[in-house]
Amino acid sequence: MFKLLVRLVGVLTGICVVSAVLLTLVREGTKEQIEYQQLKALMAPAVKVVLPPSDNDPIADRVKIIIGKGKKGREITVFPAKKGGKLFALAYTASANGHGGPVEVMVGITVEGKIVGVKVVKHAETPGIGTKVINSKEFMSQFIGKSWNSKIALSNAGGDIQAVSGATETSTAVTNAIANAMKLFPDIKQKLSSKLG
Amino acid sequence: MDTKRFVNEFVKGLWKEIPPFRFVLGLCPTLACTTTVSDGLGMGLCLTFVLTCSNIFISMLRKIIPDEVRLPCFIVVVATFVIIVELVTQAYFYPLYMSLGIFIPLIVVNCIPLGRAEAFASKNPVIYSLADGLGMGLGYTMSLTSLAFFRELLGKGTVWGHQVMWSGFKPLSFLQKAPGAFVCLGIMLGIMNLIGSEK
Amino acid sequence: MHHEVWHFSDYVMLVVSAIFINNILLARFLGNCPFLGTSKRMDTAFSMACAVTFVLGCTGPITWLIEKYLLIPYDLLYLETLAFILTIAVFVQLVEMAIRKISQPLYRALGIYLPLITTNCAVLGTCFLNIKEKFNFIQTVVFSIASAMGFGLALIIMAGIRERFNFARIPKNFQDTSIGLITAGLIGLSFFAFQGLAK
16 A cells, blocks of 8 residues: 555656656746747837847847946846847836826937937826827827927927827826936946947 | 558548647637737647657557556646747747747647547557647647638738738738637638548 | 636626636536536436536636736746646545545445536636636636536536436437437527627
8 A cells, every 4th residue: 555655656757757747947048038029019119119220139138227326226128129249229128107007108319419209108197198109100209209308298388299188197208218228228238238249 | 660651640630630620629729829820839839749749658658557547648748748838939039939828738628639638649649649749739730820811811910910901901800809810710611521521 | 807806796796607608518618528428317417417516616616726926926827728627526536535534425326426527617617707707706706606507507407407308209310418418409409599688
């Protein structure tokens, strides 16, 4: 009886161990590629909008940068755009709180610090009101050409961005997200150039 | 190795015992993953991989696995290969992974791998189990692809995403929906029975 | 919808949707093998429906807890499939042993269907859906039970119709599974009418 029990448990355990080892190996082998696929599905449409055409695949060449120190540090994925092997623009996301939760905006910016494109990638705003802002080309185009160190704020907060009427909350969230992204620019640019060599 | 037997074990899955028509198991993906030819083919090949690998391993372990715990052992072996398929499709065939959705992990309970493990691989040598798995898997792939071909052609007017029907063709969108899948499979099963019984 | 507080009416809608609109069997194609296998007689269909409701009502929440407190914290999400199927298999085994000890009549009525439930993809599929739809714990409990009731309802309707097949003249080649599938398609078609219930 005891011998049988040992055999039953032994065989099951053995199979489980072999399976675990095999799966861990496959998992390690595919981890990088899966992350790339998920990012591509999620970010590729936005990257295409915010970055000018480049020679490289910004998603495959992504770089992870840690901003802040210790516990406050967080990881930001930066998508670099290159021409002739030289970095000329980068894109990354930042977020700010909106009506229904965080609004995440991807910003494309040249190495000189000029915004070339913005696109909302994730939001939970009210359909019909908040989405009016997100789909408004007019509103979004106000950010293009702004420099990273210029003031980015709505007109009611002392800036020159005109909110979409009736949707101030979402307009504020998008503007704040972009302003947050710009605050990070010098740090990100410096760390990116040191990583890219 | 007996070559004739090897060929027989392989060929039986392609016609004589072709799943899911003659060997009625694994109906869920047959219904759910056959709206387009690419889904049907993808699902079939995923299953073929799982079935072949699990057949080989279970046959190798058939003298070690005690009878009392054979079902849990089979499940672990099958699940391991299912997860490998899950990871690999996610890494290299992302659009397929997204369109098959939960039906990839559900291969675990597809009944074909477990059914073949119980009925064949646990009683036969490795080489014949390989032939059995490969044959059954490819037979299943053929069934899924042909069912998907009809459903996509008549339900959408396309094959592999390309428009093939004339421009005025009104697709029978019923075939793309859930009830259409049941009816289409039921009729195909009936026709297969008809062909089989004449022999 | 997930960001808001759920009111009683939302739960009612979830139940109605799981049973009638997105019926696990007729619209999501999960659980076909036991559906066709155990719907030949009313009493077996009823036993199967009860057994599935009980098992899913327990394993749905258990797998949700495993996902939340074991797989996510330890970054083991890729083992989800293996963890869930083993949980279901072990649970079903334990229930079978418990029922055999506690009540012989109950064991005779339900016991033989329990092993079939391990490989019922409606059970595993619902566990995956709970995770995919990002339900919280209470929603998981409600959805698991409602989903199983949807399965049971389809099974019982089917058994009622199939009992009549004994008196119908069905072409020989279409008997049994073939006509079963076509009937399932027609039931699914009639369930389309419930789509008006959703806003």
